[in-house]
Each structure stands twice: as C-alpha cells, then as structure tokens.
Amino acid sequence: MQTYLVGGAVRDELLGLEVKDRDWVVVGATPDQMLAEGFKQVGADFPVFLHPGSREEYALARTERKQGHGYHGFEIYSAPDVTLEEDLKRRDLTINAMARDNQGHIIDPFNGQQDIRDRQLRHVSEAFAEDPLRILRIARFAARFAPMGFEVCQNTMELMQTMVNDGEVHHLVAERVWQEIQRALQEKEPGTFFEVLRACGALDVLIPELSPPERFDAAMAALHCVHRHDGNLTQRFAALMSPVPPQEMSERARALKAPNDCTALAQLLATTQPILGESTGTAPGASELLGLLDRADVWRRADRFHTLLEVLRCTLPEMAITNLDALQRAATAAAGVEPRQLLDKGFKGKALGQAIQQERLKCIEQALTGKNR
Numbered sequence: 001m002q003t004y005l006v007g008g009a010v011r012d013e014l015l016g017l018e019v020k021d022r023d024w025v026v027v028g029a030t031p032d033q034m035l036a037e038g039f040k041q042v043g044a045d046f047p048v049f050l051h052p053g054s055r056e057e058y059a060l061a062r063t064e065r066k067q068g069h070g071y072h073g074f075e076i077y078s079a080p081d082v083t084l085e086e087d088l089k090r091r092d093l094t095i096n097a098m099a100r101d102n103q104g105h106i107i108d109p110f111n112g113q114q115d116i117r118d119r120q121l122r123h124v125s126e127a128f129a130e131d132p133l134r135i136l137r138i139a140r141f142a143a144r145f146a147p148m149g150f151e152v153c154q155n156t157m158e159l160m161q162t163m164v165n166d167g168e169v170h171h172l173v174a175e176r177v178w179q180e181i182q183r184a185l186q187e188k189e190p191g192t193f194f195e196v197l198r199a200c201g202a203l204d205v206l207i208p209e210l211s212p213p214e215r216f217d218a219a220m221a222a223l224h225c226v227h228r229h230d231g232n233l234t235q236r237f238a239a240l241m242s243p244v245p246p247q248e249m250s251e252r253a254r255a256l257k258a259p260n261d262c263t264a265l266a267q268l269l270a271t272t273q274p275i276l277g278e279s280t281g282t283a284p285g286a287s288e289l290l291g292l293l294d295r296a297d298v299w300r301r302a303d304r305f306h307t308l309l310e311v312l313r314c315t316l317p318e319m320a321i322t323n324l325d326a327l328q329r330a331a332t333a334a335a336g337v338e339p340r341q342l343l344d345k346g347f348k349g350k351a352l353g354q355a356i357q358q359e360r361l362k363c364i365e366q367a368l369t370g371k372n373r
C-alpha cells in the first residue's frame, strides 16, 4: 500500500500557508489491511480511517458517481485497484486535486500547480457538476484566496451557472448551506463569497431577499464594514441581512437554519434600524430609546447590546449616527438606576417594575437634555 498527502494540505503547502488539517489517501489497500495496521474506521459512508498515532484521516482511494439529486445520491467505489489519479479526478478544483508522496514528489495530473501560479479556481472535470455543494465551496475558496489574486475561471463559472439553471441548488440541505455560509462569513474577503454566488445565480435561490441590487450593495457595504472592525459571526450575519425588512429576514434566517444567536441579533438590528435611522429629521425621544433598550434587553444582555451598537455603526446612514450616540447615552444613564434602592423604598411587584421604568426614563431625559444644553 502507498499513502499520499492530498487536498487542501498540498494546496496550502504550495501556497506557503499554514497547514491545519492533513488528509491522506491510501492506494492498494483493503479495509482489513488498514484495521490490521491499527487504524480505526470512522464514517459509515466511505472507507476512512484514523491513524492510531496522529489521528489524521486516511481514506482509501475511491471513485464517486452521482445517482440521484442532492448530497446523498453518490455511488462510491473503493477497492485496491482504484488509482491515485482516479481518486484525484473526483475532486472539485485542480488546486485541491494534487498529492504529495512520501519522498516529497508532487503528483499533479490536472495542472493544479499551473493554476496556483495563474491564480485560477478551475474545476477538475465535468464530474464537478455532480455535487451542488461545490458551488458554495468554490465561492468560499474565492472569498479566502481573493486577497492573493485568485478568481473563479470563466469555464467553471459557466458550469456553475448551468448547475444553477438545472435546479441543482434547490437540492442542497439547509445545514450544509449554513455551514458554508458561516465559514464564508469568516473568510478573508467574505463579500466575494456572495458576489460569486450572485454571478452564478445561486444567490437568487439561497437568499433571494438580497437579489435587488440596492439591497445587495447595502449588504456588501455593511458586511465589509463589520469585517474591517473584526466583527464576530453574529455581527457579520446581521450586517449581511441588514437591508432586508424584519419579517422577510426572520423567515430567511429560519429557512437557513441559522443558529439562535445569529437570528436574534439580526432581528434586533432589523427592528432597531428603522427607529434610529429615521430620515424625517425627528430624533427618537426618551421613551422610544427606553423601548429600544427594553427590546434589546440591555439590562440582562449588556454584551449583546454592545455587539448591536457595533453593527449599527456599520448599517445606519451617516445622518443617523447622532441617534446612535443618543441611544448609547441613554443606555449608560438608565444603567445607573438601582432597583435595590427602589426596593428599599418599599416598592414591590408590578409597582416596582413601573418605578424602575420611570426612574430610567427620567435618567434618559436628563442625559438627553444635558447634552443639548
């Protein structure tokens, strides 16, 4: 049997990047031989094993052929006669379809090294079209490698467009889509992910709410800004969805199966923005600001409130930034109200709640007029 380093590890080595996961392909072995060598089998779908020492993944060379629609319809053939080249051929991009043997020789039947030099994301073969998840993977690689000059090559983009036109994207399961989106949001150039999806038509299927050009442009500007400020995943998702009205936004977040913290921040942003972004020139008053603070549950979720403020700095129009400053002052002022003191004064139950709110309102009013004086 022979083992080869394959996939992302070879690509990243050649690009001079840090290698995180190392995947290996084993040619000329049977599962029984692997078990006899002390490897542990993982995954029921294909013959993949964990090395007893390094815990790295060793997969028996295999071919894959599509059977039906979606991610599960693959017929997998794995046997000692499957060659390294056959295994490399089933892979997505030429830069991901190289191997290195244990003497350090690169095996590169699809010219991945040339594409690394030319900065091209190019599909290996027409079999690319058998897995629609690859559309999202390629968009994600574009987002990661764009700063190094990589782009999706024309033929690959055309193939992706054909796949979208054939309805392939409808067959993707939400969990896989979300997994790619959340990884892409944290890549080096997250906006590029959505630009590639838009160029091939997949965005109209996956997040059609962002199809109108003015929404797309606003989403990209907000995402870019949050990315520049090193925002976390929830902030990036909220920024992406910021041009979408609350109801539509919530439905899309649910369809994408976005996790609760992402959806909650995006919802909070969607309901806060219209009040603070009011373009009529009237600034929100003390009770409106208190309402926003209540909705954001700043009393118990101060951290989330601060993440919200950071996103608002990226999504609000320039002229509304003074409203944001007012919200921030209101939060600081209202935080000074001590429920304990009101409790000591004899307030209880509902009356205590009302007294707290009244005190907060008073503090906010003072903070606002104090500024205007």
Ligand SMILES: Nc1ccn([C@@H]2O[C@H](COP(=O)(O)OP(=O)(O)OP(=O)(O)O)[C@@H](O)[C@H]2O)c(=O)n1
Pocket (backbone or CB within 6 Å): 006, 007, 008, 009, 021, 023, 090, 091, 092, 093, 096, 097, 131, 133, 134, 137
């Ligand atoms: N839908 C897929 C998933 C994976 N692969 C192949 O399997 C390898 C390993 O996949 P994965 O670990 O997901 O990707 P990496 O290329 O290692 O990328 P990352 O750095 O994001 O982990 C890829 O390089 C590619 O050759 C593929 O062709 N098609």
